[in-house]
Amino acid sequence: MSNGPVLAIENLRTYFFSRSKQAFIRSVDGVTLHIEKGKTLGIVGESGSGKSVTALSTMGLISAEPGVIIGKIGLKTETVQKNLLRDLKDHVKINMSTGRIMSVYKDSLGWQKKINRLMKGIRGKEIAMIFQNPKLSMNPFSSIGKQIAESILLNTSISNRNEAKDKAIYWLEQVKMDSPRLRYYNNPYGLSGGMCQRAMIAMALSSEPSLLIADEPTTGLDATIQSKIVDLLAHLKTSFGVTTMLISHDIDVIKSLSDNVAVMYGGTVLEHGPARTILTSDYKYKHPYTAALLSSIPSQEHIREKKKLQVIEGDVLDTINIPDGCRFFERCNKVTDKIKEQCEHTEPDLREVFPGHKVRCFRFFRT
């Protein structure tokens, strides 16, 4: 029934204030993206590009002090429709003097209370999350089954303990855990990383969320386990059709699971569009960063023709001193003399260059 995207993030900015440098670290700086119902959006980017912080901001789980989150995170499901950042700004005061931020005053208590009120009934119930490092992400002092059952009791209509247990075992079966009835009683340390991740996925799905955020679900696992987890996620995607935000730096994972892809760099989205166009290297409208990213990954073709891999020169963007112009300007190899001036001094906006495909690059439009 619902029209429009389940999650629409508009111009999200998550800044952390560094006391020692007296400056904001702009981890997420103007992210705009949206996820359609039943689709998977893959978010890809280097470390430090703000992928995880975007996810944690969506969940209201940013706890560093004093951090500032502004923008709009619109969640629209069958039961809920609200901006998850509503009125949070009221709890922050920033003292500026001659253009520099001198100090930040944040009413942390009020902020935390407001966030918890806003997120009540959202966390777990509407949005569930899978983390990297499955072994550390499960409570080591409780059995995995109990933890899944707890999530079921908290977030679904089931309120009977035995029913919750049966349901937890059902979900353990769904994630292809071997002998789920026995595994129910296992503590996380008795399980391998891959099994823990299956349990985490079962726990996230068990609350039947409207949106699933998977933050690097395969990172930190063995290569063979990684591909099994990817297969499992693909299988679950077809059988349950959960709307998913999939975060990974691994393009292969993104490729095999996503319908749409957002490419992040330096805290912002450089390209947003359907997976098949973004992940094909010879597509006409392609951000130079995405092109460079794709050609830096070994493919069948590279191995066959013994081609050398391309390297993206330079370092990841310093998120304290973000330049005025395009964030990728320093490392871009596709700048032409015609647009150079513009690239260096004004930041291009994320503009639709083809229906459904947005790019932040002056090569495809002029302002």
Place this chain on the structure above:
Amino acid sequence: MAALLLLGVSFVVFIILFLSPGNPFNALLKEQAATGAVSDAAKRGLSVPSSWYTQYLSWLGNILKGDFGNSIQTGLPVLSEVIRVSINTVYLTAGSMIMTLVLAVPIAVLSARRGLTPTNWFFTIFTYVVSAIPVFWFGYIVIYISIHQFGVFPLASSSSSQGWSWFHFMLPVIVLGLGNGTISEVVRYLREEMSRVFAEEYILTARAKGASIWKHSFKEGFLLPITEIIASKIPFLLGGAVVVEQVFSWPGMGRMAWQAAQYRDYPLIMGITVVAAIIVRMGSLMQRVVQIMVNPRASRE
């Protein structure tokens, strides 16, 4: 392990007693002429072993038979006497431990959750100041105030024949609870453990699924550190109890040990040492049991 520990403790205390000046015979023969000759005659008459190791071994042999000997001062059997008064000491130390925790835990929990806000700063400094107060001084001040301001004589009667009143019970407990010097340590340790656990990834998971972080951090962030603190502070409390019992004439083990030391009542000192060591050992045993119950991994390590 426990037996070895008791053996070691008793041996060390014995050596200290043996090397320290004075001996029970001087105390015993105080009324009479305590010359060397009389003392030696008493030794022979009581058939005391001559060398230090035969003395220790004969004591050890009797212990293994369950005989702790008789007090030199009173002539009463040591074991039953020590057990009788150790109950009072357990009341005092348990009560003051609870007192310490009642004060320290809320401060620790609050500052772990909310960070060092001005209020928490105040409370933390307060605990440091309280910890710096010497317990005997604090005890006398409390007695002074209660006599001169309230006209109540707060000393527990050493015979305790007229029974306990709450007032007599609470004052020493409060004094030892505040003055044992461990409050600031309890606050600091608990706060650090809790903040560490709050930063664990599984707490993030708990928040992400909408569960209570208190519930998920309880075992590692509260139960384990609390039992660890209790077990490790029992020796300090027993030490503090010696002073507080003396100040308040509390009929406990500490006071008895104090008197026994003055009279060079060797069998009594040794008996108290063994019972105190058993109490300390029970504390660490309790900690171990909780640890294994909470964390099944610990049992295999």
